Amino acid sequence: xxxxIIGSGTCVPSLRRSSPCIMADTGTAKILLDTGPGALRQMLxxxxxxxxxxxxxxxxxxxxxxxxxxPFIFASKYSPGIFRTRDLFIVxxxxxxxxxxxFTMAYGKWVVPEHFTINWIExxxxxxxxxxxxxxxxxxxxxxxxxxxxxxxxxxxVVYSGDSDYCENLIRIAHEANLLILECAFPEGMKCxxxxxxSLAGIIAREARCKRLLLTHFYPPCDSTxxxxxxxxxxxxxxxxxxxxxKIRV
Ligand SMILES: [Zn+2]
Ligand SMILES: [Zn+2]
Numbered sequence: 001x002x003x004x005i006i007g008s009g010t011c012v013p014s015l016r017r018s019s020p021c022i023m024a025d026t027g028t029a030k031i032l033l034d035t036g037p038g039a040l041r042q043m044l045x046x047x048x049x050x051x052x053x054x055x056x057x058x059x060x061x062x063x064x065x066x067x068x069x070x071p072f073i074f075a076s077k078y079s080p081g082i083f084r085t086r087d088l089f090i091v092x093x094x095x096x097x098x099x100x101x102x103f104t105m106a107y108g109k110w111v112v113p114e115h116f117t118i119n120w121i122e123x124x125x126x127x128x129x130x131x132x133x134x135x136x137x138x139x140x141x142x143x144x145x146x147x148x149x150x151x152x153x154x155x156x157x158v159v160y161s162g163d164s165d166y167c168e169n170l171i172r173i174a175h176e177a178n179l180l181i182l183e184c185a186f187p188e189g190m191k192c193x194x195x196x197x198x199s200l201a202g203i204i205a206r207e208a209r210c211k212r213l214l215l216t217h218f219y220p221p222c223d224s225t226x227x228x229x230x231x232x233x234x235x236x237x238x239x240x241x242x243x244x245x246x247k248i249r250v
Pocket of ligand 2 (some may be wrong): 011064
């Protein structure tokens, strides 16, 4: 599996860090995890187009994680000569279908596909129809419907926290992951409810016994603060600080 960090930032406009978006390429499927604002254009810098994507999974409905959902659908419908004909799967927490329905109230038929089908899947409603990989989710501590996402192919497992505070569910779903991607929104000493700081990320990584840890979702203060020292006190393993367009082989 290859992971590409499309955006390692937040809602704050930043030239260094685009809003949250990660691509997992399993070899047989290209899966986007969240599509924050600017994700579609940022994907091009990584050599990925919207036509390459098979599945999008949303961790929660905050704007910094979902804003490019409608541009994705609109561009898939109206790119002359290269519009999408292949089915697309969009997976998310309960409420996903209502979330999209509200956009169709605002934008009308323009955001309803004609030449392809979107399979909208709210987790928990049915088994997930992906034969080439296993997709698991677990509720986490952020908003009412936030979830962490685990992708497994053969022996490899990658886990993405979405946005979350410290919680048992996150440790459980991250158990022995080959790569654990955790949000770490704020530096040590700037704890904000619903988000992690380096020491908590380290504790989760240690308790989950993940093989490697990658931090992302950095608000600007993170870039002028030592994130690693407080983290290493809790987790002695392999740690990476995410950057836009970073690629990691798992
Ligand atoms: Zn959020
Ligand atoms: Zn966020």
